[in-house]
Amino acid sequence: MNWYYALGDQRQGPIPDTELDALIAAGTITEDTLVWREGMSDWTALRIARPPGQGAPPPGPGQEAPAGWIRCTATGRYFPPEEIVYLDGKPYSAAAKAGVLQGVMQGGSLPDEGDLNRGGPPWEKRQQLGIPKAAWETVKAVLFNPFETFDNMKRTGGLDNPLLYMIITASLGTICGMIWNWLGQMMFQSFLPTNTHQSTFAFQSAIGGGMILVALILAPIGSAIAAFCGSGILHLSLMICGGAKQPFETTFRAYCYTVGSIYTLQIIPFQVIPIVGPLIGGSVVWVWALVTKCISFARTHEIGTGRAVLAVLLPSILCCGGLIFLAITFAGAIAAAKGIHH
Amino acid sequence: MIWRRLRPGELNHEAIWLVVSVATLFGVWLWLHLAYPVPQCVFHRITGLPCPTCGVTRCLRHAFHGEWKVAAAFNPLALMGLAFGAGYNLYAAAVLVFRMPRLRFDHLSPLTRTGIRFAAIAVILGNWAWLLWMQV
Numbered sequence: 001m002n003w004y005y006a007l008g009d010q011r012q013g014p015i016p017d018t019e020l021d022a023l024i025a026a027g028t029i030t031e032d033t034l035v036w037r038e039g040m041s042d043w044t045a046l047r048i049a050r051p052p053g054q055g056a057p058p059p060g061p062g063q064e065a066p067a068g069w070i071r072c073t074a075t076g077r078y079f080p081p082e083e084i085v086y087l088d089g090k091p092y093s094a095a096a097k098a099g100v101l102q103g104v105m106q107g108g109s110l111p112d113e114g115d116l117n118r119g120g121p122p123w124e125k126r127q128q129l130g131i132p133k134a135a136w137e138t139v140k141a142v143l144f145n146p147f148e149t150f151d152n153m154k155r156t157g158g159l160d161n162p163l164l165y166m167i168i169t170a171s172l173g174t175i176c177g178m179i180w181n182w183l184g185q186m187m188f189q190s191f192l193p194t195n196t197h198q199s200t201f202a203f204q205s206a207i208g209g210g211m212i213l214v215a216l217i218l219a220p221i222g223s224a225i226a227a228f229c230g231s232g233i234l235h236l237s238l239m240i241c242g243g244a245k246q247p248f249e250t251t252f253r254a255y256c257y258t259v260g261s262i263y264t265l266q267i268i269p270f271q272v273i274p275i276v277g278p279l280i281g282g283s284v285v286w287v288w289a290l291v292t293k294c295i296s297f298a299r300t301h302e303i304g305t306g307r308a309v310l311a312v313l314l315p316s317i318l319c320c321g322g323l324i325f326l327a328i329t330f331a332g333a334i335a336a337a338k339g340i341h342h
Numbered sequence: 343m344i345w346r347r348l349r350p351g352e353l354n355h356e357a358i359w360l361v362v363s364v365a366t367l368f369g370v371w372l373w374l375h376l377a378y379p380v381p382q383c384v385f386h387r388i389t390g391l392p393c394p395t396c397g398v399t400r401c402l403r404h405a406f407h408g409e410w411k412v413a414a415a416f417n418p419l420a421l422m423g424l425a426f427g428a429g430y431n432l433y434a435a436a437v438l439v440f441r442m443p444r445l446r447f448d449h450l451s452p453l454t455r456t457g458i459r460f461a462a463i464a465v466i467l468g469n470w471a472w473l474l475w476m477q478v
Contacts, residue, residue: 319395
């Protein structure tokens with residue numbers, strides 16, 4: 001938001017925060033200078049309009065931080081030297097005091113760069129948004145805007161929020177997937193000659209319905225166990241690849257929000273589209289999951305994309321030669337596409 | 343490596359992994375006991391050679407029956423993992439029941455971390471070499 005300031009009798013501006021900070025650092029304007037910006041009812045002294053201790057935001061492209069000011073490790077904002085203290089050799093501002101204390105108390109370590117600016121995803125604000133809206137916003141954010149979502153995801157803050165999200169979304173996805181699968185099978189049966197399918201139709205209907213009822217009970221338990229096992233394997237994989245720059249808690253949080261969101265794609269009834277439906281649906285979900293997982297771990301652990309991709313693929317490489325399977329799948333798809341053209 | 347009390351808000355890894363591993367082990371046992379289908383290895387089917395995790399199911403099956411030597415022959419790393427899991431669960435149960443301090447590796451030097459990483463890679467590759475030699 002841009003500022004106007006009074007210099008003598010002249011109104012100056014508008015200028016962005018970074019330029020205002022530069023003017024303060026240069027001594028051109030002081031705490032008593034009258035300033036105004038959109039939303040304020042009247043011109044006010046700078047010290048009231050923008051109390052000290054808030055610092056300046058990181059400069060944008062082509063901009064420079066105020067001269068002599070120091071970047072707070074936790075908030076990423078810039079502060080004058082007198083508002084900075086050094087802990088373990090790193091600069092921290094007074095504005096980061098609460099977060100620094102919490103980090104030391106909980107994890108025994110000081111918060112890293114920008115940690116205190118992370119507030120997402122929307123699921124963590126479900127008290128204000130309500131559960132359905134928070135879940136929907138999180139699914140949308142993870143699937144369609146993963147870079148920004150995982151840049152802003154809180155890396156600490158407990159396991160309960162992401163676990164609850166995973167249990168709800170994965171259970172819903174699993175049960176929907178089973179229903180679509182069951183309906184798909186029933187539809188397929190109905191295409192068979194009458195004497196072939198009539199004897200088994202009622203039996204399969206009953207079995208399918210029963211399995212869905214069992215899944216209603218088992219899916220939440222299975223989702224919870226899968227969340228821990230999956231994130232545990234991925235954290236080990238990240239450690240082997242040298243990419244575990246954050247604790248297990250971060251991996252768990254990223255894993256639950258990613259996999260939980262991917263599970264919601266099973267709500268789409270791919271299985272009821274004859275023959276190609278399950279194949280297309282499965283491929284879309286698989287590739288989407290892979291890409292989102294890579295982005296989530298690269299952004300939350302702040303590692304290179306290549307390392308994140310290697311960590312995500314490592315369990316598949318080790319187990320059953322997953323990459324060979326992938327290569328064959330793609331080779332088959334290319335061959336099939338060529339066959340269609342010729 | 344130090345023994346210390348949990349800090350406020352710190353994850354209780356012992357409780358988490360004890361519950362998760364016991365639940366997983368029960369699930370695996372139930373799956374095998376009910377003779378549900380086990381996934382087939384694509385790598386083995388295509389190349390005729392075992393992948394690094396081939397033999398895990400057979401290893402677990404024999405380990406559940408107390409046939410340790412046969413289990414080790416099918417996949418030594420899986421048996422080591424099972425033994426480590428059992429040891430960790432005993433430790434976890436002990437520290438939870440007796441409210442003892444926890445074992446933590448708070449400050450590992452980068453050199454130690456790198457050493458552990460390469461040791462892990464060497465163990466995985468060594469295990470795979472064994473599986474290839476044994477034609478599991």
